[in-house]
Amino acid sequence: MSGISHNRPTLGIEEEQAAVRVIHSGWLAQGKEVETFENEFCDFLGIPHGHAVAVSSGTAALYLALCALNAQGKKVALPVYSCSALRNAVAMSGSQAVFIDTSPGSPNVTCDVLNASGAEVVIVPHMYGLPIDLTNVGNIDVIEDCAQALGAAVKGMPVGLQGKIGVYSFYATKLITSGGQGGLIASRERSLADSIRDYREFDCRHDRKNRFNFQMTDLQAAIGRIQLSKLPTFLARRSEIFDHYKSAGLNMLDVMSGTGSVPVRYRAVMKTSLVEEIIASLKAKGVKAIVPIEDWELLDTSTAYPNAFRITRETVSLPIYPSLSDVEVETVISAVGKR
Numbered sequence: 001m002s003g004i005s006h007n008r009p010t011l012g013i014e015e016e017q018a019a020v021r022v023i024h025s026g027w028l029a030q031g032k033e034v035e036t037f038e039n040e041f042c043d044f045l046g047i048p049h050g051h052a053v054a055v056s057s058g059t060a061a062l063y064l065a066l067c068a069l070n071a072q073g074k075k076v077a078l079p080v081y082s083c084s085a086l087r088n089a090v091a092m093s094g095s096q097a098v099f100i101d102t103s104p105g106s107p108n109v110t111c112d113v114l115n116a117s118g119a120e121v122v123i124v125p126h127m128y129g130l131p132i133d134l135t136n137v138g139n140i141d142v143i144e145d146c147a148q149a150l151g152a153a154v155k156g157m158p159v160g161l162q163g164k165i166g167v168y169s170f171y172a173t174k175l176i177t178s179g180g181q182g183g184l185i186a187s188r189e190r191s192l193a194d195s196i197r198d199y200r201e202f203d204c205r206h207d208r209k210n211r212f213n214f215q216m217t218d219l220q221a222a223i224g225r226i227q228l229s230k231l232p233t234f235l236a237r238r239s240e241i242f243d244h245y246k247s248a249g250l251n252m253l254d255v256m257s258g259t260g261s262v263p264v265r266y267r268a269v270m271k272t273s274l275v276e277e278i279i280a281s282l283k284a285k286g287v288k289a290i291v292p293i294e295d296w297e298l299l300d301t302s303t304a305y306p307n308a309f310r311i312t313r314e315t316v317s318l319p320i321y322p323s324l325s326d327v328e329v330e331t332v333i334s335a336v337g338k339r
């Protein structure tokens, strides 16, 4: 056996056949497949067709969400403990980043900190598939970053629909992939989806407005459609693996029970004071584990974020993906040992 990787996309014969079908069709660029993917995504979220727009990446989706909310020149709050895509999208949009700390012992921010940020727009990532209940956010435009949380829900509502705009990523190792790269925005407000669709439709327009090519291809969408249909199976297997880790006594980051938050198991992150030791003993058994976000990856270099800094020193991300076998899960558990 050649070792156990930290992450791996799960693709099968169905994705292969879908790609071949599009190649033979003679239509590769954005077309019918993209539209159908968007419609199927709306069905998945339970919103009317027309309320989802597929784009080239999650980062592009964040940028377009900021444009649709007229964020240029405004303050946009974002957690320091998240993906660099957030900082990049904010910078590209010409808005002003207001970095915020996470809640103690959690990879997520709280509504109180969002409300106190003084920002007009906030980007809220549901880190590691653990959804945040945004009911108590005041009068702020919320962009929910669901790149790591597709399929999670809060009090019966899928993530992405709590705020103004939901943003999704289909990068290779996210919960589903549209062939390596891809993204999507969804909104309960049709006008926001329409303004983003307009921005993406850059060619052959008479009004000379600035637009940009953020399109997904039909080849990508055809793969994404198959992956979306497999999402329930993927999530079920990820849950099983997470539960194995939990019942073996590993101290996993999780949502509080009884809060109505339904997580998805994008990452299996354990809390420990023995980060280096555990990564080394896993490595000795051929298992790749990582610090999910290191201190130098925090989005702001100031030291004013004690909770975020602390969690970078106390977390190890273990392998979790649908093709990870029970035997491999046992290997991980025994390599971590009793700690």
Ligand SMILES: *Cc1c(COP(=O)(O)O)cnc(C)c1O
Residues within 6 Å of the ligand: 057, 058, 059, 060, 082, 083, 085, 086, 125, 145, 147, 148, 169, 170, 171, 181, 182, 183
């Ligand atoms: C992956 C990710 C993104 C960026 O998505 P891309 O498709 O890679 O551009 C944004 N936010 C979060 C939280 C992510 O995990």
